[in-house]
Amino acid sequence: MEYYFGILQNIGFHTLLGLSAYLLLLTGQLSMAQVGFFAIGAYASGILTVIYGVNIFLALGVGAIIASFFAFLVGFPALRIKGLMLVIATIAFSEIVRLYFFNLRWLVEKDGVEVGPDGAQGFREIRYFAANGWEPYHIVSFIWIVVILVLFALWWLDRVKAGSVLRAVGEDELAAQSSGINLTVVKVSAMTGGGFIAGIAGGLYAHSTTYVDHNSFTILLATFAVAYPILGGLKNVFGTLFAVIFIQGILIEGLRFLGDYRNLLFGLLIILVMNFYPKGLINIPIFNWSKLVKRRDL
Amino acid sequence: MLKIKNIGKNFGGVKAVDDLSFNVDKGEIVGLIGPNGSGKSTTINLICGVFPVDLGNISVDDQNISSLPTHERVASGISRTFQNIRLFKDLSVWQNIWVALQQDSDQSSGWMQEWFGNSKLQKEKIKEILVFSGLGDRFNDLAGNLSFGEQRRLELARAIASKPKLILLDEPAAGMNSDEVADLRQRILDLKKLGLTVLLVEHVMELVMNVVDRIVVLNFGKKIAEGSPENIQNNKDVQKAYLGGA
Numbered sequence A: 001m002e003y004y005f006g007i008l009q010n011i012g013f014h015t016l017l018g019l020s021a022y023l024l025l026l027t028g029q030l031s032m033a034q035v036g037f038f039a040i041g042a043y044a045s046g047i048l049t050v051i052y053g054v055n056i057f058l059a060l061g062v063g064a065i066i067a068s069f070f071a072f073l074v075g076f077p078a079l080r081i082k083g084l085m086l087v088i089a090t091i092a093f094s095e096i097v098r099l100y101f102f103n104l105r106w107l108v109e110k111d112g113v114e115v116g117p118d119g120a121q122g123f124r125e126i127r128y129f130a131a132n133g134w135e136p137y138h139i140v141s142f143i144w145i146v147v148i149l150v151l152f153a154l155w156w157l158d159r160v161k162a163g164s165v166l167r168a169v170g171e172d173e174l175a176a177q178s179s180g181i182n183l184t185v186v187k188v189s190a191m192t193g194g195g196f197i198a199g200i201a202g203g204l205y206a207h208s209t210t211y212v213d214h215n216s217f218t219i220l221l222a223t224f225a226v227a228y229p230i231l232g233g234l235k236n237v238f239g240t241l242f243a244v245i246f247i248q249g250i251l252i253e254g255l256r257f258l259g260d261y262r263n264l265l266f267g268l269l270i271i272l273v274m275n276f277y278p279k280g281l282i283n284i285p286i287f288n289w290s291k292l293v294k295r296r297d298l
Numbered sequence B: 001m002l003k004i005k006n007i008g009k010n011f012g013g014v015k016a017v018d019d020l021s022f023n024v025d026k027g028e029i030v031g032l033i034g035p036n037g038s039g040k041s042t043t044i045n046l047i048c049g050v051f052p053v054d055l056g057n058i059s060v061d062d063q064n065i066s067s068l069p070t071h072e073r074v075a076s077g078i079s080r081t082f083q084n085i086r087l088f089k090d091l092s093v094w095q096n097i098w099v100a101l102q103q104d105s106d107q108s109s110g111w112m113q114e115w116f117g118n119s120k121l122q123k124e125k126i127k128e129i130l131v132f133s134g135l136g137d138r139f140n141d142l143a144g145n146l147s148f149g150e151q152r153r154l155e156l157a158r159a160i161a162s163k164p165k166l167i168l169l170d171e172p173a174a175g176m177n178s179d180e181v182a183d184l185r186q187r188i189l190d191l192k193k194l195g196l197t198v199l200l201v202e203h204v205m206e207l208v209m210n211v212v213d214r215i216v217v218l219n220f221g222k223k224i225a226e227g228s229p230e231n232i233q234n235n236k237d238v239q240k241a242y243l244g245g246a
Helices: A002-026 A034-050 A056-079 A083-103 A136-157 A161-171 A173-178 A183-209 A219-232 A238-254 A261-276 B040-048 B070-075 B093-100 B110-116 B120-132 B148-161 B178-193 B205-211 B229-233 B236-243
Strands: A108-110 A113-115 B002-011 B014-024 B029-033 B055-060 B078-080 B166-170 B197-201 B214-219 B222-227
Touching (some): A002 A136, A002 A161, A002 A238, A034 A056, A034 A083, A034 A183, A056 A083, A056 A183, A136 A183, A161 A173, A161 B093, A161 B110, A173 A183, A219 A238, A238 A261, B014 B055, B040 B070, B040 B078, B040 B166, B040 B197, B070 B078, B078 B148, B093 B148, B120 B148, B148 B178, B178 B197, B178 B205, B197 B205, B205 B229, B214 B236, B222 B229
Parallel strands (some): B029 B197, B166 B197
Antiparallel strands (some): A108 A113, B214 B222
16 A cells, blocks of 8 residues: 555656646746756755744745745746757756755754754655654645645636736747737746746655655656656646656556566657657547546637 | 837848838828838838847837837737738637737726636627637637638737737738738728728738838838839839849
8 A cells, every 4th residue: 555655646746846847838948947946845845844843834835935936036047048058057957956955964953863954865854744643645645635736726727818828928939929928927927836836846745755865856857847748748737647647657667567678668658659649648539538628618 | 100210220230121210100001012131021020129129219109119028019009910920829719819918908907807817808809809800700719720811810810909009910911812812901901990000011012002001112121212002103213123123
């Protein structure tokens, strides 16, 4: 049972990360900074519960706000660059964040033990859940409630004008500007929102694994974050969810019995999917199961 | 209403627009013509703020807009269509209009309501604009699935949705057959009836000569003639610019 809870948790974090990248991709920004925001959320909320003894809900919220503040700051220089240059710049941001936490030592004595981030040793004993009597299924449910709320919020966004505006900017910036849209507001808002989602995901991750270090926040994770919405398709939020289940659930967990061959098949399957469904997994007919995924009519 | 005063634009030493001045009065349809590379599209882009002018200034209703970003120029009443159609192809027809739809200033519902609300009034406006543009039966189709002529009409509809005073049409008849040109001519006259001012950049003389009140002719970024369609057709400089030679 623990094993399945673990997989569910993992799919939860990755879905949140993927959705944060999805929001940016709608505006045409391919951002590798999501893992940086994820790390900021993880460390910030961990420090709040461990060192300051703050309640988990408040800590997650404040962690997400701090992450979104950094995303807001990243949003402005990101306006001026596009495509591969943006990828490189955001990779640089994520590396700066990772190296900052690699060097961050902030140890405080609590009940005779030293707690807090300890540089390369990582940040151990983020034990809010255990200390407050949360069972594993409480934690999984909590993570998935957050995932569903974020999924719903982004789904709802496509029902109001803001969603169309985001997509318009992603499709054609000049046409969007010429229709009266302020690109700065739209792109920086998307970056800030993406940072918020990644920040919550980071906080949940830190508390459910109870341990983070700089190795948890490598560029590989940033690559996964953008791969989900690209593989899933941008037609709606569910594409990202399917892509996470496909990669984390089926390819990584489901093919474990193949041993080292898994990695070969992993790449092959992704190439196949992208060739057969270039606009994303969401376009596979079996996924057109509900009115939820239909486009909104006038 | 549109006053262009001594504007200039260089691209790496090439004078794309050189000391150009002209006015467009309220309610007028003005044609901007000239051979290929004469600076017509550059002039449109300067008016819209796609890039800034190097010299001179542009004003609308006596408000200097030369240094405003594109979206603020839209708010001050300028909208446009593009030479190569630029719709939001993965959005539906009505969403293309929604994106550009400007609220009436007397509607004080605020940006929260506009961006995140679900207003009946907005939907009615969108319908009205699409019916006016002859797209009444295509509300829910993807813009990318429309025919070429319909895409042109949708682009025009989107330009109307931002409540402009002045519409800039950049070669709207490109690639159209003569029936479609006739339809376009009627639509441009309809814009005039709505009280809009139109600046039309066009190569298709069949359209220009039959719809405009006045013509400005460019060659090598300079204005070489200005006047009524009849005068322009008989102007020696214009004939020389188009036909070349002595």
